Amino acid sequence: xxxxxxxxxxxxxxxxxxxxxxxxxxxxxxxxxxxxxxxxxxxxxxxxxxxxxxxxxxxxxxxxxxxxxxxxxxxxxxxxxxxxxxxxxxxxxxxxxxxxxxxxxxxxxxxxxxxxxxxxxxxxxxxxxxxxxxxxxxxxxxxxxxxxxxxxxxxxxxxxxxxxxxxxxxxxxxxxxxxxxxxxxxxxxxxxxxxxxxxxxxxxxxxxxxxxxxxxxxxxxxxxxxxxxxxxxxxxxxxxxxxxxxxxxxxxxxxxxxxxxxxxxxxxxxxxxxxxxxxxxxxxxxxxxxxxxxxxxxxxxxxxxxxxxxxxxxxxxxxxxxxxxxxxxxxxxxxxxxxxxxxxxxxxxxxxxxxxxxxxxxxxxxxxxxxxxxxxxxxxxxxxxxxxxxxxxxxxxxxxxxxxxxxxxxx
Ligand code: CTP
Numbered sequence: 001x002x003x004x005x006x007x008x009x010x011x012x013x014x015x016x017x018x019x020x021x022x023x024x025x026x027x028x029x030x031x032x033x034x035x036x037x038x039x040x041x042x043x044x045x046x047x048x049x050x051x052x053x054x055x056x057x058x059x060x061x062x063x064x065x066x067x068x069x070x071x072x073x074x075x076x077x078x079x080x081x082x083x084x085x086x087x088x089x090x091x092x093x094x095x096x097x098x099x100x101x102x103x104x105x106x107x108x109x110x111x112x113x114x115x116x117x118x119x120x121x122x123x124x125x126x127x128x129x130x131x132x133x134x135x136x137x138x139x140x141x142x143x144x145x146x147x148x149x150x151x152x153x154x155x156x157x158x159x160x161x162x163x164x165x166x167x168x169x170x171x172x173x174x175x176x177x178x179x180x181x182x183x184x185x186x187x188x189x190x191x192x193x194x195x196x197x198x199x200x201x202x203x204x205x206x207x208x209x210x211x212x213x214x215x216x217x218x219x220x221x222x223x224x225x226x227x228x229x230x231x232x233x234x235x236x237x238x239x240x241x242x243x244x245x246x247x248x249x250x251x252x253x254x255x256x257x258x259x260x261x262x263x264x265x266x267x268x269x270x271x272x273x274x275x276x277x278x279x280x281x282x283x284x285x286x287x288x289x290x291x292x293x294x295x296x297x298x299x300x301x302x303x304x305x306x307x308x309x310x311x312x313x314x315x316x317x318x319x320x321x322x323x324x325x326x327x328x329x330x331x332x333x334x335x336x337x338x339x340x341x342x343x344x345x346x347x348x349x350x351x352x353x354x355x356x357x358x359x360x361x362x363x364x365x366x367x368x369x370x371x372x373x374x375x376x377x378x379x380x381x382x383x384x385x386x387x388x389x390x391x392x393x394x395x396x397x398x399x400x401x402x403x404x405x406x407x408x409x410x411x
Pocket of ligand 1: 250269270271272273274275301302303304305306321322323324325326337
């Protein structure tokens, strides 16, 4: 039995949230309801109080509820957060980290898996703003359920109907007991750039946004893996459900990866690790511009992936995956790295293209293995993540289940 927070926002589908509560209770869960002010225009809190047998949270600052900072206490107690119905407004706030009521604050404070169930008018649902906000949430590992097609309260017929309660309950069961081909597996994933500090205010870095590594981490979490995400300095949010170890320099990344390699079934090095760092480390004081030229001596960093390949020796675990971001001779250079670093798979891509590589949502990659190469089409990074994990799953042995196939575990 799990404690589940159900956030109800202001849509006509709010009344259906009552059925969702019932379904979750039938499945043996305890539900705490949170209502936004506009949700209360549609259904009264008393309804939820009666069926959940708990105080309904309607206010961030209700007297008597702040002794243990309720949203923080609840954030660590719950095992899932479900938002149903989720309006375009709430979806926007969740996507952008706006925390102006109890529900949106709870979303930021919890590390529990999140299920969002949109319901709105068709034109609103297909509006670019909503489409992008939902994509942001999905990239972050949030599970989006529906919406379905049908007769809408506004009189339209189209997409926007709140998903059926049974669908929502099935999704909650899946996030509580993740089903997938990576259940029981541990993956170490690196993402982002590393920064090599010159002085307290300046660094040598690179243009990696971390998108590819974050997509792999989100996909792996979604497929049931335990994910240790070693994350360089990035502006993007890591997916819910990953254990995040934040690092800055190549040396810090190496320490974090080595610490977790023992337990890993696979290490996926999607990070753009600096090849050089400042000799002698960062200067303690800010460099003055008192000279015409400045010479900084850089020294080689340790190649983490090559070190993993060496220390693995003849063993087959952990499976090792590297990325080769190239501007010329892409596949040939990736093949050389595959052999030199003794890894199982190199994901090669041409970063000189506008639609692949740094800071874009898409990628066009070639999978390079000893057995041969596979050219992949231009696709969203999340789709590429899925293909890479299919290969990792095959290398680990055992059947691979795709995300949109029915889970193996019965609901
Ligand atoms: N890598 C690493 N440690 C480093 C440098 C790179 O683990 N110090 C990993 C990257 O995470 C990536 C792979 O090695 O998975 C290839 O990185 P890339 O920068 O393409 O190749 P390098 O070996 O650094 O060679 P070069 O920069 O000369 O192309």
